[in-house]
Amino acid sequence: TEMSRAAERLRLLINHLDRPSDAIVSFESHPLICKTQGEYTLDTDLLTPEQRLSYEQNGYILIKNLVSEEDINRFRYTHTRLCRQEVKAPGLVTMRDLAILKSEFVPDQRAISKIQDFQEDPELFRYCTLPQILKYVECFTGPNIMAMHTMLINKPPDAGKKTSRHPMHQDLHYFPFRPADWIVCAWTAMETVNRQNGCLVVLPGTHTGTLQEHDYPEWEGGANKMYHGVRGYDSQHPRVHLEMEKGDTVFFHPLLIHGSGMNQTQGFRKAISCHYASADCYYIDVNGTTQENIANEVKEITMRKYAGQEISFQDSWAFRGRLVKGERTSL
Numbered sequence: 001t002e003m004s005r006a007a008e009r010l011r012l013l014i015n016h017l018d019r020p021s022d023a024i025v026s027f028e029s030h031p032l033i034c035k036t037q038g039e040y041t042l043d044t045d046l047l048t049p050e051q052r053l054s055y056e057q058n059g060y061i062l063i064k065n066l067v068s069e070e071d072i073n074r075f076r077y078t079h080t081r082l083c084r085q086e087v088k089a090p091g092l093v094t095m096r097d098l099a100i101l102k103s104e105f106v107p108d109q110r111a112i113s114k115i116q117d118f119q120e121d122p123e124l125f126r127y128c129t130l131p132q133i134l135k136y137v138e139c140f141t142g143p144n145i146m147a148m149h150t151m152l153i154n155k156p157p158d159a160g161k162k163t164s165r166h167p168m169h170q171d172l173h174y175f176p177f178r179p180a181d182w183i184v185c186a187w188t189a190m191e192t193v194n195r196q197n198g199c200l201v202v203l204p205g206t207h208t209g210t211l212q213e214h215d216y217p218e219w220e221g222g223a224n225k226m227y228h229g230v231r232g233y234d235s236q237h238p239r240v241h242l243e244m245e246k247g248d249t250v251f252f253h254p255l256l257i258h259g260s261g262m263n264q265t266q267g268f269r270k271a272i273s274c275h276y277a278s279a280d281c282y283y284i285d286v287n288g289t290t291q292e293n294i295a296n297e298v299k300e301i302t303m304r305k306y307a308g309q310e311i312s313f314q315d316s317w318a319f320r321g322r323l324v325k326g327e328r329t330s331l
């Protein structure tokens, strides 16, 4: 890992040198290159030494009660209206659970297990700009911050085929940008999440590893579109169930292996999340890598969505990404 991170830094240096001079970010003085105290976090006066150490070692930190009840209630209300199509947001992607795909369509939150790409909905996107979240994000990404990927997950009661599970995966599998250490996910519980309704399950420490090969899990009841899982991860690795209360927020590294279990309750378990990256990250070519499979699926879907227009995997990220702080330097 140390070698591959060194190689990544070298690639980054070359990438910066390749750019026109006005785009060059002063390399020596770059806050992220000059991280001296810890490899994964910056010294911003916010994280305690214990929290920094915990992120370095585990790949995540959980902050209690970070988002107010009032904000979450507003996000819930907007979610309901988006699902009922009472309000529209350009680019919004809605996803139905495999188990109810063939049932009659009712435009209701109960039919929609996930919405993605809400960057054009001002109310939901407010989540991505909350100052108390960005303060933490900055510890990982530095001052130029892009909101790259937005989701509101509405995990349905399992219909009996275990399709409500999310297989163990690394989010970096979906991202054609680097370096991984400058990317972080914020995931906020919109209600109590526990083992019964399918809380996040993480394998602490796996963020120090490399990106693994991902594919559809061989599950009897099938798996949802694009829900790839890590091929053959170590099932003996210690697991932590992140039980959280409404408003609690976990920040985690994109290489951290995580998933979520079945929802064994009758409620729809809700969480809102955003993946942030330093605007100083750069796009990579995933051809010939393990990410080729997801890139092809994404290209196929964008092709259908935008009437046959070919959009590169990288561009599909560039046009959804939104600057939330600082300067849009590269992404």
Ligand SMILES: CCCC(=O)SCCNC(=O)CCNC(=O)[C@H](O)C(C)(C)COP(=O)(O)OP(=O)(O)OC[C@H]1O[C@@H](n2cnc3c(N)ncnc32)[C@H](O)[C@@H]1OP(=O)(O)O
Residues within 6 Å of the ligand: 093, 094, 095, 096, 097, 098, 101, 116, 149, 171, 172, 174, 223, 224, 225, 226, 227, 228, 275, 301
């Ligand atoms: C850090 C990131 C981590 C992650 O994002 S992990 C999860 C990644 N998931 C995603 O990116 C969401 C993917 N979902 C989507 O893009 C859309 O929901 C999807 C699948 C394209 C469907 O949207 P629409 O096109 O609006 O819906 P549609 O009813 O016209 O369906 C089109 C074809 O897709 C199929 N489909 C829809 N939902 C599915 C599901 N849950 N599992 C498996 N297949 C599914 C559907 O049957 C249809 O197929 P066909 O054309 O009839 O052969």
Ligand SMILES: Nc1ncnc2c1ncn2[C@@H]1O[C@H](COP(=O)(O)OP(=O)(O)OP(=O)(O)O)[C@@H](O)[C@H]1O
Residues within 6 Å of the ligand: 165, 166, 167, 168, 195, 198, 199, 201, 217, 241, 258, 259, 260, 261, 262
């Ligand atoms: N057979 C399996 N192969 C691969 N991954 C699995 C398998 N079973 C569960 N997982 C994954 O492990 C994580 C936890 O899922 P699981 O349904 O076992 O919930 P759990 O939280 O462990 O609950 P329980 O208390 O019932 O064990 C999820 O990411 C799930 O997708």
Ligand SMILES: O=C(O)CCC(=O)C(=O)O
Residues within 6 Å of the ligand: 151, 153, 155, 166, 171, 200, 258, 259, 260, 271
């Ligand atoms: O909320 C969940 O169940 C986890 C979702 C997740 O990890 C993802 O979509 O990448």
Ligand SMILES: [Fe+2]
Residues within 6 Å of the ligand: 169, 170, 171, 258
């Ligand atoms: Fe994930």
Ligand SMILES: [Mg+2]
Residues within 6 Å of the ligand: 261
């Ligand atoms: Mg289990």
